Amino acid sequence: MVMEGLSLSHLRELESESIYVIREVAAQFERPCLLFSGGKDSIVLTHLAKKGFWPAKIPFPLLHIDTGHNFIETIEYRDNLVKELGVQLLVGSVQQSIDQGRVVEETGYNASRNVLQTVTLLDTIETCKFDAAMGGARRDEEKARAKERFFSHRDEFGQWDPKNQRPELWNIFNGKKKMGEHFRVFPISNWTEMDVWQYILLENIPMPSLYFTHQREVFNRDGVWLAAAPFMKLRPGEKVEVRTVRCRTIGDISCTGLTLSTADSLEDIIAETAATRVTERGSRFDDKRSEAAMEDRKKEGYF
Amino acid sequence: MELLRFTTAGSVDDGKSTLIGRLLFDSKSIFEDQLEAVKRASIQKGSEYINLALLTDGLRAEREQGITIDVAYRYFATPKRKFIIADTPGHIQYTRNMVTGASTANVAIILVDVRNGVIDQTYRHTYIANLLGIPHIIVCINKMDLVDFSREAYEKIKEDFQEFATRLQLNDVRFIPISALKGDNVVEPSVHMTWYEQGTLRNILENIDITSDHNFIEPRFPVQYVVRPLTGEHHDYRGYAGRIAGGVFKKGDKVIVLPDRLTSTIRSIDTFQQQISRAYPPMSVSFTLEDDIDISRGDMIVGEKNPPEVGQEIRAMLCWFNPKPMQLNGKFILKHTTREVKAMVKEVIYKVNVNSLEEIKDGKTLVMNDIACVRLKTTKPIFYDPYKQNRITGSLILVDEATNETLAAGMIL
Numbered sequence: 001m002v003m004e005g006l007s008l009s010h011l012r013e014l015e016s017e018s019i020y021v022i023r024e025v026a027a028q029f030e031r032p033c034l035l036f037s038g039g040k041d042s043i044v045l046t047h048l049a050k051k052g053f054w055p056a057k058i059p060f061p062l063l064h065i066d067t068g069h070n071f072i073e074t075i076e077y078r079d080n081l082v083k084e085l086g087v088q089l090l091v092g093s094v095q096q097s098i099d100q101g102r103v104v105e106e107t108g109y110n111a112s113r114n115v116l117q118t119v120t121l122l123d124t125i126e127t128c129k130f131d132a133a134m135g136g137a138r139r140d141e142e143k144a145r146a147k148e149r150f151f152s153h154r155d156e157f158g159q160w161d162p163k164n165q166r167p168e169l170w171n172i173f174n175g176k177k178k179m180g181e182h183f184r185v186f187p188i189s190n191w192t193e194m195d196v197w198q199y200i201l202l203e204n205i206p207m208p209s210l211y212f213t214h215q216r217e218v219f220n221r222d223g224v225w226l227a228a229a230p231f232m233k234l235r236p237g238e239k240v241e242v243r244t245v246r247c248r249t250i251g252d253i254s255c256t257g258l259t260l261s262t263a264d265s266l267e268d269i270i271a272e273t274a275a276t277r278v279t280e281r282g283s284r285f286d287d288k289r290s291e292a293a294m295e296d297r298k299k300e301g302y303f
Numbered sequence: 304m305e306l307l308r309f310t311t312a313g314s315v316d317d318g319k320s321t322l323i324g325r326l327l328f329d330s331k332s333i334f335e336d337q338l339e340a341v342k343r344a345s346i347q348k349g350s351e352y353i354n355l356a357l358l359t360d361g362l363r364a365e366r367e368q369g370i371t372i373d374v375a376y377r378y379f380a381t382p383k384r385k386f387i388i389a390d391t392p393g394h395i396q397y398t399r400n401m402v403t404g405a406s407t408a409n410v411a412i413i414l415v416d417v418r419n420g421v422i423d424q425t426y427r428h429t430y431i432a433n434l435l436g437i438p439h440i441i442v443c444i445n446k447m448d449l450v451d452f453s454r455e456a457y458e459k460i461k462e463d464f465q466e467f468a469t470r471l472q473l474n475d476v477r478f479i480p481i482s483a484l485k486g487d488n489v490v491e492p493s494v495h496m497t498w499y500e501q502g503t504l505r506n507i508l509e510n511i512d513i514t515s516d517h518n519f520i521e522p523r524f525p526v527q528y529v530v531r532p533l534t535g536e537h538h539d540y541r542g543y544a545g546r547i548a549g550g551v552f553k554k555g556d557k558v559i560v561l562p563d564r565l566t567s568t569i570r571s572i573d574t575f576q577q578q579i580s581r582a583y584p585p586m587s588v589s590f591t592l593e594d595d596i597d598i599s600r601g602d603m604i605v606g607e608k609n610p611p612e613v614g615q616e617i618r619a620m621l622c623w624f625n626p627k628p629m630q631l632n633g634k635f636i637l638k639h640t641t642r643e644v645k646a647m648v649k650e651v652i653y654k655v656n657v658n659s660l661e662e663i664k665d666g667k668t669l670v671m672n673d674i675a676c677v678r679l680k681t682t683k684p685i686f687y688d689p690y691k692q693n694r695i696t697g698s699l700i701l702v703d704e705a706t707n708e709t710l711a712a713g714m715i716l
Contacts, residue, residue: 006514006517006519006551006583007305007514008305008585008586009304010304010305010306010384010385012586013306013585015587016546016585016586016587017585017587019546019587020527020546020587023527023528023544023545023587024527026528027527027528027600027641050575051574051575052544052587053530053544054530054573054574054575054576054589055532055537055540055542055573055576056530056531056532056533056537056540057532057534139376139378140376140377140378143362143375144362146375146377147362147373147374147375162362162364162373163362163364163373165373166708166709167400167402167403167624167709167712168403168709169402169403169698169700169709169712170406170407170694170695170698171407171546171695172639172640172698172699172700174638174700174702174707174709176636176702176707177707178707189376190376190378190387192378192380192385194380195385276334277334277335278334278335278336279334279336279337292362295362
């Protein structure tokens with residue numbers, strides 16, 4: 001038997017696995033959506049969805065949970081992408097949740113709307129009757145995420161029960177659920193940060209300018225560079241200065257740490273990713289709150 | 304660069320976490336902040352050394368109880384390959400986790416403590432690895448530093464293992480004497496065991512030939528989703544989307560569509576904005592066919608020669624995962640490829656004692672972690688191959704109609 005050339009590169013195998021998962025979602029659920037944050041992972045996820053249903057359009061809407069504290073570049077990128085794809089964009093607004101009294105704004109210097117997003121997300125899922133929400137989370141990001149399934153069941157309160165997960169074998173995904181329950185699905189579970197960047201280069205996916213080096217007004221808090229913004233309160237002693245930075249991850253402004261970097265191309269970013277000795281979430285303020293910060297948020301229904 | 308998935312199995316103190324920690328650490332896949340966190344947690348717990356197990360035990364309950372509850376996935380890459388580790392708990396009641404981790408693995412690493420030799424758990428892990436069709440098995444004989452790197456001790460275990468292995472028809476078994484703690488033969492060759500010359504663990508993982516792990520002989524394409532743009536230039540486009548489960552499909556190939564056994568020809572194999580000339584596992588593609596026939600999710604497009612079995616009576620090895628015991632003639636949802644049917648277990652032919660490999664014939668029910676040969680009956684036909692021939696078209700799961708839980712995994716005989 002001739003088997004010459006019958007192999008796939010790791011990126012093509014990961015791509016194929018992810019497209020399979022995304023198609024499974026479209027086939028098994030009635031009202032799925034794709035959680036789009038404007039970060040590299042959800043950009044790659046959207047790109048994979050585009051490939052998986054070609055020449056048809058992506059058969060589900062994008063859902064953005066907007067903290068109101070976004071980088072302007074993120075919103076511009078999002079709106080252009082949605083126009084290009086011709087898909088529906090839904091926005092769940094944290095500001096609205098605050099205005100309606102669903103959540104209470106944190107106060108203090110480290111105030112962030114990161115945790116508040118969970119309520120907005122769960123409310124939006126319920127209002128729109130979504131039965132599956134796909135996200136760009138990866139298992140290599142964080143130790144609680146390393147335990148995630150591709151198809152992750154959520155009870156009617158949107159909660160994750162990590163100790164009682166359904167076994168997931170081969171590529172047979174069980175998306176069965178009762179009324180009111182939903183699934184979170186993570187098609188790029190098996191990708192690493194490096195895979196994501198290599199794939200972006202391979203596919204030449206346009207990226208928001210935030211990922212590349214630029215000058216920005218920043219200040220340093222506990223060793224992390226944060227972007228200056230009207231709602232970012234400075235502690236005594238902290239001062240705003242202009243630095244040459246880029247984002248390694250993009251969340252909202254309040255929790256996104258910036259990296260001092262001159263990387264201005266995908267090749268530079270890949271070289272930087274290969275050399276770095278700190279995890280990408282190491283600069284995320286939201287994960288620094290406790291040892292199990294991610295697990296606790298996930299149990300409540302976080303992304 | 305290729306992707307290799309492996310699973311690790313060992314008993315509680317065989318040094319599994321240390322081994323994984325070593326592989327990650329030596330390939331620079333552990334970051335400083337991760338290591339700092341582990342150091343801090345180790346000191347807090349009063350441990351004298353850095354407990355690398357804390358890297359893989361991601362859940363609060365796991366860290367509190369010092370046990371691994373669930374499969375954790377780890378990633379590292381060398382210049383030659385990218386690796387995905389399914390790290391499964393070794394504890395006795397977690398057979399279901401090992402089965403889960405093993406289901407997608409190319410390689411199983413089985414750890415043996417050189418001081419304890421081959422024990423019941425080694426048999427169980429090897430049996431499961433073989434049952435789940437993992438093509439390559441690497442037996443790591445660990446803690447060689449504690450027996451003065453004795454060649455005799457190593458050879459004795461190798462012999463014991465081989466005696467057991469002959470009963471299982473394993474294809475590819477390799478043995479490596481290692482010390483995960485000291486690093487001997489994990490990434491660096493051991494200076495203490497110059498009598499061993501077959502390469503370090505990492506070396507073997509990098510070079511083991513996995514190209515024939517997929518089935519490239521019998522063409523199988525379970526239809527997953529029908530792509531219908533219904534707009535503009537693609538108004539009449541009808542693509543059958545799915546992932547190749549076996550064989551090689553080429554443009555122009557004559558194919559049969561199951562269950563109706565209609566024949567057609569592949570007009571195109573499409574990926575994003577382009578057509579390709581051939582498709583093979585594990586590619587995700589879309590087919591268009593020359594003939595306008597009714598095809599939907601759960602149907603299967605297959606090659607003209609060597610079609611799969613089509614049937615409603617199936618014999619399978621079943622691993623039962625649920626605390627609720629299996630009842631004969633109870634109804635389940637059976638998921639197989641992209642197809643879903645109702646099914647009943649009509650008969651427990653025998654249960655397997657995974658420690659002695661004995662077949663037990665008196666079973667009418669299955670409890671959690673039981674492995675048994677059963678006869679299943681489905682309401683509609685499924686299109687299948689023996690699991691030994693194709694891990695995708697030969698596998699199934701059973702789902703509870705009432706609770707929706709995944710109850711069991713099945714390997715078709």
